[in-house]
Each structure stands twice: as structure tokens, then as C-alpha cells.
Amino acid sequence: MGEPLGTPVLVVGAGGFVGSRVARGLAAGGRPVLAASRGPLPDAGRSPGVHHCRYTDLASLPAAVQETCTAAGLALPGGVVASVGGWHKGPGLLELDPVVWRETLESHLTAHLLAARALVPLLAQARAQAQARAATGGPRPYIVLNGAASHEAMSGSGAISVTGAGLSMLVRVLRTExxxxxxxxxFHELVIDDAVAADDRNETPARTVDPARVVAALGEMLDRSDADAVVHLAGEPPA
Ligand SMILES: NC(=O)c1ccc[n+]([C@@H]2O[C@H](COP(=O)([O-])OP(=O)(O)OC[C@H]3O[C@@H](n4cnc5c(N)ncnc54)[C@H](OP(=O)(O)O)[C@@H]3O)[C@@H](O)[C@H]2O)c1
Known part of the structure; x- marks a missing residue:
């Protein structure tokens, strides 16, 4: 991130399957992690280096982050990983309950916009504080996770394909602006092109991505100011 390893990274969606593993993995690599979730963390927040930042809605997240940082004696976050959304299979688009469609737009697309609106000013504030401490002041990384449905028309996951494609464009517009x-x-997008290993919601996937590879890819994107705007992570046949 252009800052010392002691600068925390904020993981949004840290209660989810991927987000919880990312939070623990980044912390195991020596970075303090602010694990933001609206509910409890799967391991009840017992992982070393993971600081649970519980919040109610995305508008209140910056205040919750500031409180968590103050309580833990940490600087404001130097980067964000947004692990918001997820995947499921169900009826075709023509049969999909309109309520489910609207809920998916909310959770998989609008939530990303609201998160960015809330957190970009916080990253800018953190950068200004770091500059005042004479730390380096390059642009702060904001990494959005996405999946294969964003570029593959997935039967039975139509709403997720549509919101995933929209999310890619959302990140592109944010980058341009x-x-x-x-x-x-x-702004970066990390597209995980196969099921993350051990996620039982994926039925017998032909290829899987080990969570450690997701963590390693994120670590590189956080640290390298010249990281690619879009990074794809393809799976391997299960061992
Ligand atoms: N699981 C896989 O095999 C896989 C494969 C490829 C790509 N991915 C990508 O990884 C990312 C996360 O997927 P996942 O499988 O971890 O999904 P998940 O287990 O369903 O978790 C999704 C997280 O999204 C957050 N979220 C949902 N609606 C929200 C809202 N309105 N406001 C704020 N947060 C909201 C929740 O955060 P809280 O913690 O606050 O509840 C939840 O923990 C997605 O981008 C997905 O495309 C996953």
C-alpha cells in the first residue's frame, strides 16, 4: 500500500465465506485487518490481528471504522477489500421472483456503490494523515471481488451474472472518475474465475481456487501501486 505493514486493511463482507478467509489470511501475513460485518464473524473474531468492526448499514461504516481504529490504537485503513455479494443457483431469469431480483441488485451492486461512497473519503482522510506523518502518500487501493458470472452468462444465476457485469462497469467508472x-x-477488480475451495454451496466444481491464492493475489494488489486494474484468478482441479 506504500505504507508500513502496520497500516490496517479494511475487509468489507468479513462475515462471508470469502471475506472471512481473506481477513484471516491477510492478518496471518502480518497486516492488521479491520473485519467489517453486520453480524458476528464466523470465528467470533478470535483470529490474531483481526479486529472486528461491527456496523449496521454502509452509511454508518466509516464511523464504526474510526471507532474500531481508535479502540485498537490503529491508524485509519490504508486499503479496502470489498467481498460483498456471493453466488447461488435458482430459477431462470423469466421465472425469478421479482423480490429476489431486487434483493440481488441491492446486495450485489448497490451495496458496492454505497460502500465506495462511504469509504473513499475515509481512504483519502487516511492518506492525508499518513502524509502528515511523512509516510508515503500514493493512491490507496480499493479492491472489489467478483466472480466468473460477471463475464459468463450463467443459467440459473442470471441476476448474479447481470449484477456481476454491472459491478465490473461500476469499478471501471469509479476508476475513470x-x-x-x-x-x-x-480501483481494482479481482475476478475469481472458479469456486473457492471448500465452499459447499458450489456443487462438485471441476476446478477450485484455494483461499490462500486469493489472499496472495490481494496482498500483491494492495502492495503494488502498479498492480493491474483487473486481475483474474483461475482455479485448479481439486487435489
Ligand atoms: N464463494 C465462492 O466460491 C466465490 C467464487 C468466486 C467469486 N466469489 C466472490 O467473492 C465475493 C464474496 O462471495 P462469498 O461467497 O464470500 O459470499 P457470501 O458468503 O454470501 O458473503 C457475502 C457478503 O456480502 C455482504 N453483503 C451482502 N449484502 C450486503 C449489503 N447490503 N451491505 C453490506 N454487505 C453486504 C455480507 O456481509 P456481512 O458480513 O456484513 O453479512 C456477506 O458476508 C463475491 O464478490 C463473489 O463473487 C466467491
Whole structure:
């Protein structure tokens, strides 16, 4: 992140399957992690280096992050990983309950916009504070996780394909607007192109991605200011 390893990274969606593993994995690599979730963490927040940041809605997340940082004696986060959304299979688009469609738009797309709106000013504030401490002040990384449905028309997961494609464009527009406006944040997308290993919601996947590879890819994107805007992570046949 252009900052010392002691600068925390904020993981949003840390109560989820991928987010909880990302939070624990980044912390195991030596970074303090602010694990933001609206409910309890799967391991009840017992992982070393993981600081649970419980919040109610995305508008209140910056205040919850500030409180958690103050209580833990941490600087404000130097980067964000948004692990918000998920995957499920169900009826075809023409049969999909409109309520489910609207809920998916909310959880898989609108939530990402609301998270970015809440957290980009916080990253800018954190960067200004770091500059005041004479730490380096490059743009702060904001990494959005996405899946194969974003670029593959998936039968039975239509709402997730549509929101995933929309999410890719959301990140592209945020990146373009940040460049135009001089916003000190670099936007990236990490697309996990196969099921994450051990997620039982994926039925007998032909290829899986070990969570450790997701953590390693994120670590590199967080640390390298010249990281690719979009990174794909393909799976391997299960061992
Ligand atoms: N699991 C896989 O095999 C897999 C494969 C490829 C890509 N991915 C990608 O990984 C990311 C996370 O997927 P996942 O499988 O971990 O999903 P998940 O277990 O369903 O977790 C999704 C998280 O999204 C958050 N969320 C949902 N609606 C929200 C809202 N309105 N406001 C704030 N947060 C909200 C929840 O956060 P809280 O903690 O606050 O409840 C939840 O923990 C997605 O981008 C997905 O495409 C997953």
C-alpha cells in the first residue's frame, strides 16, 4: 500500500465465506485487518490481528471504522477489500421472483456503490494523515471481488451474472472518475474465475481456487501501486 505493514486493511463482507478467509489470511501475513460485518464473524473474531468492526448499514461504516481504529490504537485503513455479494443457483431469469431480483441488485451492486461512497473519503482522510506523518502518500487501493458470472452468462444465476457485469462497469467508472478528479484511490477488480475451495454451496466444481491464492493475489494488489486494474484468478482441479 506504500505504507508500513502496520497500516490496517479494511475487509468489507468479513462475515462471508470469502471475506472471512481473506481477513484471516491477510492478518496471518502480518497486516492488521479491520473485519467489517453486520453480524458476528464466523470465528467470533478470535483470529490474531483481526479486529472486528461491527456496523449496521454502509452509511454508518466509516464511523464504526474510526471507532474500531481508535479502540485498537490503529491508524485509519490504508486499503479496502470489498467481498460483498456471493453466488447461488435458482430459477431462470423469466421465472425469478421479482423480490429476489431486487434483493440481488441491492446486495450485489448497490451495496458496492454505497460502500465506495462511504469509504473513499475515509481512504483519502487516511492518506492525508499518513502524509502528515511523512509516510508515503500514493493512491490507496480499493479492491472489489467478483466472480466468473460477471463475464459468463450463467443459467440459473442470471441476476448474479447481470449484477456481476454491472459491478465490473461500476469499478471501471469509479476508476475513470478518480483519474479525472484526482481522487487519491486506485480501483481494482479481482475476478475469481472458479469456486473457492471448500465452499459447499458450489456443487462438485471441476476446478477450485484455494483461499490462500486469493489472499496472495490481494496482498500483491494492495502492495503494488502498479498492480493491474483487473486481475483474474483461475482455479485448479481439486487435489
Ligand atoms: N464463494 C465462492 O466460491 C466465490 C467464487 C468466486 C467469486 N466469489 C466472490 O467473492 C465475493 C464474496 O462471495 P462469498 O461467497 O464470500 O459470499 P457470501 O458468503 O454470501 O458473503 C457475502 C457478503 O456480502 C455482504 N453483503 C451482502 N449484502 C450486503 C449489503 N447490503 N451491505 C453490506 N454487505 C453486504 C455480507 O456481509 P456481512 O458480513 O456484513 O453479512 C456477506 O458476508 C463475491 O464478490 C463473489 O463473487 C466467491
Amino acid at each position: 478518480a483519474a479525472e478528479r484526482g481522487t487519491p484511490v486506485r
